[in-house]
Amino acid sequence: xxxxxxxxxxxxxxxxxxxxxxxxxxxxxxxxxxxxxxxxxxxxxxxxxxxxxxxxxxxxxxxxxxxxxxxxxxxxxxxxxxxxxxxxxxxxxxxxxxxxxxxxxxxxxxxxxxxxxxxxxxxxxxxxxxxxxxxxxxxxxxxxxxxxxxxxxxxxxxxxxxxxxxxxxxxxxxxxxxxxxxxxxxxxxxxxxxxxxxxxxxxxxxxxxxxxxxxxxxxxxxxxxxxxxxxxxxxxxxxxxxxxxxxxxxxxxxxxxxxxxxxxxxxxxxxxxxxxxxxxxxxxxxxxxxxxxxxxxxxxxxxxxxxxxxxxxxxxxxxxxxxxxxxxxxxxxxxxxxxxxxxxxxxxxxxxxxxxxxxxxxxxxxxxxxxxxxxxxxxxxxxxxxx
Numbered sequence: 249x250x251x252x253x254x255x256x257x258x259x260x261x262x263x264x265x266x267x268x269x270x271x272x273x274x275x276x277x278x279x280x281x282x283x284x285x286x287x288x289x290x291x292x293x294x295x296x297x298x299x300x301x302x303x304x305x306x307x308x309x310x311x312x313x314x315x316x317x318x319x320x321x322x323x324x325x326x327x328x329x330x331x332x333x334x335x336x337x338x339x340x341x342x343x344x345x346x347x348x349x350x351x352x353x354x355x356x357x358x359x360x361x362x363x364x365x366x367x368x369x370x371x372x373x374x375x376x377x378x379x380x381x382x383x384x385x386x387x388x389x390x391x392x393x394x395x396x397x398x399x400x401x402x403x404x405x406x407x408x409x410x411x412x413x414x415x416x417x418x419x420x421x422x423x424x425x426x427x428x429x430x431x432x433x434x435x436x437x438x439x440x441x442x443x444x445x446x447x448x449x450x451x452x453x454x455x456x457x458x459x460x461x462x463x464x465x466x467x468x469x470x471x472x473x474x475x476x477x478x479x480x481x482x483x484x485x486x487x488x489x490x491x492x493x494x495x496x497x498x499x500x501x502x503x504x505x506x507x508x509x510x511x512x513x514x515x516x517x518x519x520x521x522x523x524x525x526x527x528x529x530x531x532x533x534x535x536x537x538x539x540x541x542x543x544x545x546x547x548x549x550x551x552x553x554x555x556x557x558x559x560x561x562x563x564x565x566x567x568x569x570x571x572x573x574x575x576x577x578x579x580x581x582x583x584x585x586x587x588x589x590x591x592x593x594x595x596x597x598x599x600x601x602x603x604x605x606x607x608x609x610x611x612x613x614x615x616x617x618x619x620x621x622x623x624x625x626x627x628x629x630x631x632x633x634x635x
Contacts, residue, residue, distance in 0.1 A: 310454035319442030368396035463520035
């Protein structure tokens with residue numbers, strides 16, 4: 249058996265190993281990792297308006313219970329439920345016969361008292377010269393003068409009774425104390441009514457201006473006082489922009505209102521402070537007793553906005569993927585101040601000018617590289633309700 253020299257044997261082994269390695273490399277079928285192309289956008293600022301909403305109860309500017317001041321049978325009803333009335337317009341008539349008789353009796357008593365007064369005056373006039381001439385004693389004159397004073401007092405009393413009877417007679421006609429709309433009419437013609445009745449005859453609501461009463465909790469109130477401009481609470485309320493009213497069907501009332509008043513202190517039982525907003529209601533579309541929501545605008549002149557579609561949540565926190573060096577993504581936690589439409593208003597986490605990934609974030613992890621495709625759309629917010 250013939251052996252090869254050692255140098256030649258080493259050369260053969262190296263050549264053989266190289267061929268084996270080349271075959272192994274050419275036989276590897278693992279594909280290279282593909283870098284995804286994803287849309288990104290540049291974070292910008294925008295002028296947006298958000299809103300705070302509060303449940304409200306609506307009441308007319310004037311709500312007056314109409315109650316009878318005299319007792320009697322309801323003789324006439326001049327209006328119907330829901331009718332618009334003017335101040336001073338007749339509403340009800342109570343049977344007047346009893347009060348007409350009382351007025352007539354009081355007038356007769358006044359005439360009798362006046363006649364007695366005249367008689368007493370004549371007696372004083374007759375006795376005065378007699379006493380001056382010492383014809384009769386001055387005791388008779390003093391008695392006549394006392395009778396005159398009593399007759400005069402009786403006249404005043406009778407005149408007062410005439411006035412009371414006249415007032416009661418006038419009260420049988422009940423008129424509207426203010427312009428507005430008639431409420432429910434629980435009593436019908438022929439019903440016996442009086443001051444002792446629990447239910448009023450009706451209610452007149454002046455709804456030319458409507459009041460919306462709502463309350464703020466302590467947190468919302470502190471936020472309101474910090475955000476609104478002005479040196480005092482009254483100044484802040486005066487400088488507030490017009491507020492809106494959302495009705496129970498979700499529609500927005502066609503006229504803007506303004507906040508007028510705030511109560512002086514917090515309600516300890518409710519933990520809230522009360523506000524009142526007033527809305528014009530010339531067509532009477534709003535009525536007392538309905539509910540709604542008052543929307544207070546809160547302008548943000550230079551807000552950082554981030555689309556919700558570019559975010560993801562982790563442990564109750566909101567994140568985005570920002571583009572770092574070498575087009576690698578890194579997650580950023582956002583501090584969200586509110587929402588406007590489909591966008592978040594952000595105070596911390598990203599800055600204007602940074603690029604964030606808009607779509608495909610569910611496939612990304614920190615440190616992944618992407619091929620960014622810059623979108624032409626600006627990150628901006630639509631005005632929409634918040635909080």
